[in-house]
Amino acid sequence: MTVQDTSAELEAFVHDWQEWHHRQEARLADPHGFLAITGLHWLSDRPERFPDAPGAWSTDADGIVVVLDEGEELVVDGTVVRGEHRFGVIPERGGVDAVWGDAVIEVAKRGGQDIIRPRHPNTPLRNGFTxxxxxxxxxxxxxxxxxxxxxxxxxxxxxxxxxxxxxxxxxxxxxxxxxxxxxxxxxxxxxxxxxxxxxxxxxxxxxxxxxxxxxxxxxxxxxxxxxxxxxxxxxxxxxxxxxxxxxxxxxxxxxxxxxxxxxxxxxxxxxxxx
Incomplete structure (x- = not known):
């Protein structure tokens, strides 16, 4: 765009940018976006429970596994799972979302390490985002x-x-x-x-x-x-x-x-x- 452009073109340019910026903020503040994250949990071969997710989580050569107690459940790919559930090997920068009530448990691999990253809508960071x-x-x-x-x-x-x-x-x-x-x-x-x-x-x-x-x-x-x-x-x-x-x-x-x-x-x- 040059200085000879009309005010109408400049107005359209600014409008397009504003729409882009609104989309950026909407993705960030989505109920299960990054502002909703409550924990970054690194998994090992030792089963471990976390305060913001159900079950005991671990990882091994066959991938990530969760063992849910009686009364606990997740929804994975639209299917309710209980007891032991294996997510398999997650590719680098890949991930699976497991639904738990109004929360989502992100199951992923980052930097070669398996993680879970729970996302709860009612977090102070998300609620305070302006x-x-x-x-x-x-x-x-x-x-x-x-x-x-x-x-x-x-x-x-x-x-x-x-x-x-x-x-x-x-x-x-x-x-x-x-x-x-x-x-x-x-x-x-x-x-x-x-x-x-x-x-x-x-x-x-x-x-x-x-x-x-x-x-x-x-x-x-x-x-x-x-x-x-x-x-x-x-x-x-x-x-x-x-x-x-x-x-x-x-x-x-x-x-x-x-x-x-x-x-x-x-x-x-x-x-x-x-």
Whole structure:
């Protein structure tokens, strides 16, 4: 978008951004979203009970298992289960939701370790959520870059919001672009849709007006010539910006941008933002 654009186009641009931001906040504050998490429980081969979930939980070579006491039950894939239930081996970054009354027990694997993460709708964090502050959207933060695929996806190990945990992603390529005439680049990870990309980054606002550890920017699949649009107005907080019960990945070292990106979501109020 250029300065010659009409006020109607600018109004549409701002409206589209507002809709995106509302969707972001709705997902976060869903009754079983990240603000509803009450515990992050790491499983071992020793059965263990937790105060916010039914049953005794453990894991072994055959995957996660729960043993429910008499009177306890879960609903898994629409089926009521009682007694012993085996979830099997959960793939990395995969998960299964088990329903318990009005709560959901997330059964998952993160950083190679099996976890359960109960989500209860009536949590103080969720009930007190009033939205996420953000920079006013502006077209100057929409830039066109060029995506270059690596010859082969590069396994890239990054840290996590949880100390001692690591994530490994197969980075398919790199995005080069300019901000205020300065050449920059970001290593990209696979996105959620076919061909789409995700970049994790920090910048000179991180730890000042934005969350210190990371922000994320989703990119549509590049065009045939490698052209890709980066709209930093949609730089989003990950769940770890709100709760210590998230295992979010950190950006690779090369994705620490030495510029101010005064666009997108700011430091949440839950972390002292205003």
């Amino acid at each position: 939205g996420t502050p953000a920079y006013a959207p502006h077209p100057r933060w929409v830039v066109t870059g060029r995506y270059t695929a690596f010859d082969e996806p590069r396994p890239t190990t990054v840290g996590a919001a949880v100390e001692g945990l690591e994530h490994v992603y197969d980075a398919p390529g790199r995005v080069e672009f300019e901000l205020d005439g300065r050449p920059l680049a970001l290593t990209a990870f696979p996105g959620h849709g076919p061909g789409s990309l995700l970049v994790l980054f920090t910048d000179a606002t991180s730890g000042v007006t934005t969350y210190a550890a990371n922000r994320a920017l989703a990119l549509d699949a590049p065009a045939a010539d490698g052209t890709v649009v980066l709209d930093f107005n949609r730089a989003a907080n990950l769940p770890c910006a709100y709760t210590d019960l998230a295992t979010c990945p950190l950006p690779p070292a090369e994705n620490r941008l030495p510029v101010l990106v005064e666009a997108g979501e700011k430091l949440p109020r839950e972390r002292g933002g205003s």
